[in-house]
Amino acid sequence: MSGGTVWFVGAGPGDPELITVKGRALIERAGAILFAGSLVSEAAMRWAPAGCVIADSKDMTLEQMSAWLIIQAGRCQTVVRLQTGDPGLYGALIELVQPLDAAGVPIAVVPGVSSAMASAATAVESLTLPEVTQTVIFTRVEGRTPMPEGESLEALAAHHSTLCIFLSITLMGRVAAALTAAGWSPDAPVVVVHKASWPGEEKIIRGTVATIQGLCRDAKIVSQSMVIASPTLGARHWQTLAKSKLYDASFTHKFRRASTGLTTSTSQNLPETT
Numbered sequence: 182m183s184g185g186t187v188w189f190v191g192a193g194p195g196d197p198e199l200i201t202v203k204g205r206a207l208i209e210r211a212g213a214i215l216f217a218g219s220l221v222s223e224a225a226m227r228w229a230p231a232g233c234v235i236a237d238s239k240d241m242t243l244e245q246m247s248a249w250l251i252i253q254a255g256r257c258q259t260v261v262r263l264q265t266g267d268p269g270l271y272g273a274l275i276e277l278v279q280p281l282d283a284a285g286v287p288i289a290v291v292p293g294v295s296s297a298m299a300s301a302a303t304a305v306e307s308l309t310l311p312e313v314t315q316t317v318i319f320t321r322v323e324g325r326t327p328m329p330e331g332e333s334l335e336a337l338a339a340h341h342s343t344l345c346i347f348l349s350i351t352l353m354g355r356v357a358a359a360l361t362a363a364g365w366s367p368d369a370p371v372v373v374v375h376k377a378s379w380p381g382e383e384k385i386i387r388g389t390v391a392t393i394q395g396l397c398r399d400a401k402i403v404s405q406s407m408v409i410a411s412p413t414l415g416a417r418h419w420q421t422l423a424k425s426k427l428y429d430a431s432f433t434h435k436f437r438r439a440s441t442g443l444t445t446s447t448s449q450n451l452p453e454t455t
């Protein structure tokens with residue numbers, strides 16, 4: 182039985198500087214790295230030590246990947262499975278963890294910056310806004326992977342909260358149809374971010390439910406894109422905005438007393454709320 186641990190590390194959305202400090206430290210001491218070739222920027226490999234065995238998983242089956250990881254864990258202390266964004270989102274994490282569990286190989290997961298967060302950052306959008314929406318849904322439209330009961334995009338869009346839609350750039354017609362069927366206006370804003378955070382390669386396409394498919398087609402964007410549909414989009418330019426209660430002078434929370442009436446400061450027993 183091996184003494185090595187397999188670390189599932191979120192590499193972040195593309196910019197090599199968006200890996201966590203912990204993820205980078207693991208790469209720096211890795212004896213073997215299996216990376217997700219199609220999406221993880223090879224630049225993330227720049228911290229691998231000399232002699233580290235590095236393989237691209239893009240042509241491997243899940244069985245081949247788990248077999249590779251088990252073999253490497255038998256010969257080195259630190260094995261890294263480097264995945265795009267966060268490993269817990271559309272990353273086949275559990276399919277790979279189960280065979281390692283069965284083989285008695287210890288595993289651990291290091292989170293990463295998801296492309297949903299990187300896309301919002303690139304576009305300078307907030308996924309939540311007071312009195313607009315306080316909810317974010319991470320989803321996709323149905324492709325080869327069927328959607329579970331109750332999770333059609335139309336059903337989720339009926340909440341009129343923020344939708345971060347993964348894996349769907351080639352299905353924009355379906356996205357627009359689902360939003361329309363759920364009652365979103367043809368003028369409702371939609372933003373598509375292509376290669377969010379990739380130095381020199383990111384593109385932001387701003388449109389509406391009615392126009393976004395054509396705009397993406399014209400821009401020839403067919404992969405590596407996040408679709409964000411949200412009533413918060415464009416808020417940077419709004420004239421009126423409900424302010425977050427967190428920074429309201431009359432609002433008391435865990436770290437600060439309201440400025441009216443109370444002068445003593447204690448953080449105990451105050452609600453942790455915003």
Ligand code: SAH
Nearest residue numbers: 266267271295296347348376377405406407
């Ligand atoms: N675990 C990843 C998602 C993997 S699924 C994460 O947390 O981001 C792959 C999908 O993620 C792509 O189809 C695309 O929708 C999105 N994606 C990945 N990298 C991206 C990037 N740099 N910019 C925009 N979307 C990206």
